[in-house]
Amino acid sequence: MTSTSMNVAPGAKAPGRFASAAGQRRLVIAGFLVVPLVLLTLFSLYPFVQLIWFSLIEWDGMSPERTFVGLDNYRRLLGEDIGLLKPMVNSLYYFAGSVLQLALATYFAVILSRGLPGSNVFRLILFLPFVLNSVAVSIIFRDFLQIDGGLDAMLFTLGLGEWRQEWVQDPELVKWSLVFASVWRYLGFQLLITYGALQSVPQDQYEAARIEGASEWQQFRHITFPSIRMILGLQLILATVGSLEVFDVPFLITGGANDTKTFIMAVIEEAFEFRRVGMASAMSVVLVVVVMVAVTLQRLAMTGGKGRS
């Protein structure tokens, strides 16, 4: 294929300005990188730098009047406006949920990779929520969890009428309901990643372990777990970052009512509703710092624990 399409006679092209190899090389490097770098600068690098600048000013986002206030936004955020940071506490629920989700995903991945009959069907069913539109899913859950909604009706039909709850009205329960919606959505995704990692564990190790009479738990503990430790660690890091960035599902289900506001919701509200761009930017910077610290700590814990990076 290459030989036919590539048969360009060396002298066939007119010797232009960039005919020399070095010139052509320079042209292709510059030409291929200019668009990616412009996009990177415009939508990632510059916004990040500008965010830090915004966090030092007071601005309503529209008027030409921007007042430089130095670290005042941060001082207020840690002082009288500490309440603005409070939604970050809600991330702990999502973090707890994502640890549970990782454990469940690993459990399901391990038992599905043993080739139980029907495992393909189960894998598909559990993964399905990940490919669905988040607004659609959230509205479905909003209906499912309301009083006398789908969940209550199901419990009643199954003879578990006693278990019916105010899933989104109860101030404590609502947080776990939202965590459930989030686990529902992402469990299958994590399952697939772990399942993929399990495929690379050599089967003969299990064979040998079985001959020596190792129990299933021992096989998991000594063969499976060490081989997927890295992937699980990475997933834990992603889960941590994810639990600090939750937005759409709680926003669409409760709108932040009943103390379910997440930090991203608070930032967006501060910037686009209350039009305090400076404060919203300071909050964003705090979030970036928290994310970085959490990721670094977990990286250290992973590499420091034992084994290689």
Added chain:
Amino acid sequence: MTNPSTVGASWLRPPRAFRRLTPLKLFWLCVHYAALLLASLLVISPLAIAFITSFKQPIEMLRGEKTDLPADWANLANYTDFLTEQPIGLAFYNTLFVLLFALAISVLVGTMAAWVIDRFRFRGRATILTLYVLVMAVPMITTQVSTYEVVQFLGLVGSKWSLILLYGGADVVSLYVFIQFCQSIDREIDESARIEGASYWQIYWKVILPLLVPAISTVAILRTIHIYNDFVLPYLYTPRVEQSTVSILLYRSSDMMSANSEAVLMAGIMIVIAPSIIAFLLLQRQIVSGVMRGAVKG
């Protein structure tokens, strides 16, 4: 399937999990199946209830339980109501428009940058790589307050081009998938094409790009799932239905509709998720392997 000893004539034998069953193993097998069935039930039931609700008539919505099956499965009134009341054609058109342009940008820009970064050693290469790593570390959603000003400066707030540029242009994960994949392509392929007199552009376009097709399909699958389902960016940048995606259409209609048109809303939801479910069932093999590959590499 994964065990070579089960291949061949042995298909008549029971699956590996069922062989040499001791009572204890049987017990655990039951536990595993119970867990899988429970999880599947929990996954399916919200969707199933939404599905049956979409066929219900107003009187059923008032009286019956949510789990009751619809009296008339052929009742498509909710579907026709949603289709006539909501500009769903426009929303699908916008979504497809955003999706195709964003994918084109992601793939072209990503493969070009990945190929140059992987194959050439040039001044500034290390800096560029560092910048990409830095950007990866800062989650995109955290900088939206500031990105919004950039989009506003470009005059694109409210236009679907803002979505195209943000989905297509600020997509660093895809670049990583492409770089990883480029590394696995033998450099000698480039060199022999070069000796045969191909220009760099021809090498990229006729040699490298076709070899990157598996990576491109991985990226296309992951990005399609994300773009079709995302809510945050359309909510911030294209709040009006005229320029926006199906996410905003559903969001707006759930706001507008009163409680007694819940069944109509469910019909709309079914219309929006039907393409995803159909594509998922048709392309399950590609999607599953694409997600596993992309996630492990990215």
